[in-house]
Amino acid sequence: MSRKMEIRAEVFPIAGSFTISRGARTHAHVVRVILEEDGQTAQGECVPYPRYNESVDSVTAQIEAARTAIETGCGRAELQDIMPAGAARNAVDCALWDLEAKKTGKSAAEIAGLAPLKPAITAYTISLGDPEKMRGDAQKAAHRELLKIKLGGDGDAERIAAVREGAPRATLILDANEAWRESLFEPLMAAAAKAGAKLVEQPLPAGEDGILKTAARPVPVCADESLHTRGELAALRERYDCVNIKLDKAGGLTEALALQKEARKLGFQIMTGCMVGTSLAMAPAMLIAQDAEFVDLDGPLLLAEDREPAIEFPGSAIMPPPRALWG
Numbered sequence: 001m002s003r004k005m006e007i008r009a010e011v012f013p014i015a016g017s018f019t020i021s022r023g024a025r026t027h028a029h030v031v032r033v034i035l036e037e038d039g040q041t042a043q044g045e046c047v048p049y050p051r052y053n054e055s056v057d058s059v060t061a062q063i064e065a066a067r068t069a070i071e072t073g074c075g076r077a078e079l080q081d082i083m084p085a086g087a088a089r090n091a092v093d094c095a096l097w098d099l100e101a102k103k104t105g106k107s108a109a110e111i112a113g114l115a116p117l118k119p120a121i122t123a124y125t126i127s128l129g130d131p132e133k134m135r136g137d138a139q140k141a142a143h144r145e146l147l148k149i150k151l152g153g154d155g156d157a158e159r160i161a162a163v164r165e166g167a168p169r170a171t172l173i174l175d176a177n178e179a180w181r182e183s184l185f186e187p188l189m190a191a192a193a194k195a196g197a198k199l200v201e202q203p204l205p206a207g208e209d210g211i212l213k214t215a216a217r218p219v220p221v222c223a224d225e226s227l228h229t230r231g232e233l234a235a236l237r238e239r240y241d242c243v244n245i246k247l248d249k250a251g252g253l254t255e256a257l258a259l260q261k262e263a264r265k266l267g268f269q270i271m272t273g274c275m276v277g278t279s280l281a282m283a284p285a286m287l288i289a290q291d292a293e294f295v296d297l298d299g300p301l302l303l304a305e306d307r308e309p310a311i312e313f314p315g316s317a318i319m320p321p322p323r324a325l326w327g
Contacts (some may be wrong), residue, residue: 044094085251093252138166
């Protein structure tokens with residue numbers, strides 16, 4: 001066996017801008033890992049996230065530090081021990097899944113013990129803005145079945161009402177990205193319930209969400225920034241109804257599948273989400289989407305250009321990835 005690894009930092013322009021409570025971006029910065037072994041080429045992508053103290057440089061350095069182990073035959077199980085959870089491990093782990101699929105001729109789903117992948121309905125994100133802009137953006141996307149609304153704290157009741165006016169029939173997920181304060185929780189949850197939202201994602205900062213144990217939750221609440229791997233699940237059970245499994249947080253598909261299984265045992269609903277990345281980052285998350293109440297894998301729809309071949313997004317659906325892309 002002779003395995004070689006290449007690490008590429010790549011930039012993809014976002015269509016317009018992507019705005020959440022922590023700021024706006026116009027480009028997606030991703031890191032791609034390419035593995036070559038026995039005539040097969042495989043790949044995986046991650047999106048470094050500053051919220052978790054990650055950058056393209058730090059992620060690249062982390063992968064580089066594991067190069068010897070990776071190039072001398074490290075498998076997915078061993079990788080969990082030599083790299084911590086996070087974006088860097090995700091890119092390598094997903095590349096190893098793709099490599100196994102290409103070498104065995106089996107799909108990643110088959111290797112994972114799953115049925116052939118099926119399409120899923122994915123959310124489409126409405127960026128944070130003033131109520132009038134968000135109403136207009138919602139009107140443009142009102143034909144979509146599921147909208148994810150980025151919120152920012154003060155003024156969110158007006159934003160929620162405006163989006164509901166703009167898209168009266170769409171199912172709504174509300175994502176505050178830790179922007180609410182305790183004093184805002186009750187009135188904004190009431191606004192969410194009035195709008196018929198199906199989920200409120202990470203309303204309070206991670207580590208400052210104790211009131212969720214006792215506060216009324218008229219709309220189910222989902223943990224995002226509060227959850228990375230299986231280790232946090234038990235402590236979240238009294239505060240959250242749902243968990244958002246993202247491969248970049250979990251450190252790859254291997255941990256994400258184990259996390260999903262454990263979350264189900266504990267009675268959580270499942271959401272699978274993404275950072276703003278290309279179809280290559282969405283592809284392995286489709287395995288998690290097969291058993292998830294909420295799917296938010298719209299990263300490529302927010303980009304001005306995607307990889308080739310790309311995942312298809314007919315209507316409100318995301319299709320299984322083409323084998324030439326991943327898995």
